[in-house]
Amino acid sequence: MRVGRRGGRFAVSRGKGFQVTKSVAVLGTGMMGAGMARSLLRAGLSVAVWNRSADKARPLAEDGAVVAADPASAVEGADVVLTVLFDADSTAEVVGGLDLGEDVVWVQSGTVGLIGAQRLAGLAGGAGYVDAPVLGTRKPAEDGKLTVLAAGPTALRDRVAPVFDAIGARTVWAGEKPGDGQRLKLAANSWVLSITAATAQAVALSRGLGLEPEAFLDAIAGGAADSAYAQAKGRAMIAGDFAPSFGIDGAVKDAELILDAMREAGTEDRVMRALHEQYRVAADHGGTEDMAAVVRAFGT
Structure with a gap:
């Protein structure tokens, strides 16, 4: 398990070939996702949001988010796709029909369990996949004070650092394999x-x-x-x-x-x-x- 700190937030140093993350698509704006989207907006990132119940996504337009009509529209042009959905089945249903592309990193933040994490990693295709459930409830999500329990390839950590710095008070890297964060x-x-x-x-x-x-x-x-x-x-x-x-x-x-x-x-x-x-x-x-x-x- 690796934990690093930069500027009061947990992250890793940037290496060669770093690709700047500027835009994030948030799929799922319920109890946790809405607060996480607002935290991303406060950090200056461009944010597109989608939710199955559109009335839960629309208020985010007042905070500067683009409210998409469907998941495919939300992820178009995104550097990072952040899913905050209830379980593995709902996440697979939403993401399974998307072509994320090799330049995208998918951050999966739902609590989906060990089998669910492996199943969802298989849907990533050529995209990078980071298993990143969070500790915290509605208020820490709204305040950007969650604890991110992340797992993914070292090469992706700088790509997701701006997202994790925005939504969390700290990030704990639990490993590199899908499911390590879930464990x-x-x-x-x-x-x-x-x-x-x-x-x-x-x-x-x-x-x-x-x-x-x-x-x-x-x-x-x-x-x-x-x-x-x-x-x-x-x-x-x-x-x-x-x-x-x-x-x-x-x-x-x-x-x-x-x-x-x-x-x-x-x-x-x-x-x-x-x-x-x-x-x-x-x-x-x-x-x-x-x-x-x-x-x-x-x-x-």
């Missing part, structure tokens, strides 16, 4: 899903024992057991505020991908199986809500 993302998301569900369990237990659940958050505040994520998600659970920043449907999907990876790795998966069931039960109440709604699966 790191799945490990990180196993922690995210675990700590969110554990917070829900503690909030529900506090209520069940007749306590104000804020007492639990106050008890861990500032100590070794505290985390900003537990505080943020815990307060959302207590308030019943499930406006999505990381959808619970995405949590269910990612738990399934993590289970697939755990089976491949040969690691014990009983905890993740239990977490998957909790998120699935909660998603049945409202799949578009934030993952904090997992608290409902604990009886509150």
Whole structure:
């Protein structure tokens, strides 16, 4: 794993034959993609956007993006194509019909799992392919403060550096092969899903024992057991505020991908199986809500 820094952002030095990235096509402007597109625009890049539901793409025109009618129009003339779609199937459906060309780099930022990453790499054709899922939710995407977990050939790293510098606070290079970024993302998301569900369990237990659940958050505040994520998600659970920043449907999907990876790795998966069931039960109440709604699966 390689991590480098330049100007407060993580990147690598430029070598010979460097091709300047000036234009980016963003395919998928939902919860994450819209914020990433705005971050690219703030960085001075030319941005074309497309989304299956056009109403989610149109507001980006006010920020300076070109709103394309279809994916082929969006990628025409782009140096980098950034896909931010829900899963491997939706990404393959969109990109499979495109001829990206040898001068284009495709940055695939969805969480698609190990099999999905290999499948999508096979659709790149002659284009460069960088596996680059991100850590962060809606607000970091809007602020350009995501963590990019990237994997791809060393020769492509300078090409994608302007994109990663715009959307992220740092880039961690996890390897050079398709799927290396997904491996790191799945490990990180196993922690995210675990700590969110554990917070829900503690909030529900506090209520069940007749306590104000804020007492639990106050008890861990500032100590070794505290985390900003537990505080943020815990307060959302207590308030019943499930406006999505990381959808619970995405949590269910990612738990399934993590289970697939755990089976491949040969690691014990009983905890993740239990977490998957909790998120699935909660998603049945409202799949578009934030993952904090997992608290409902604990009886509150």
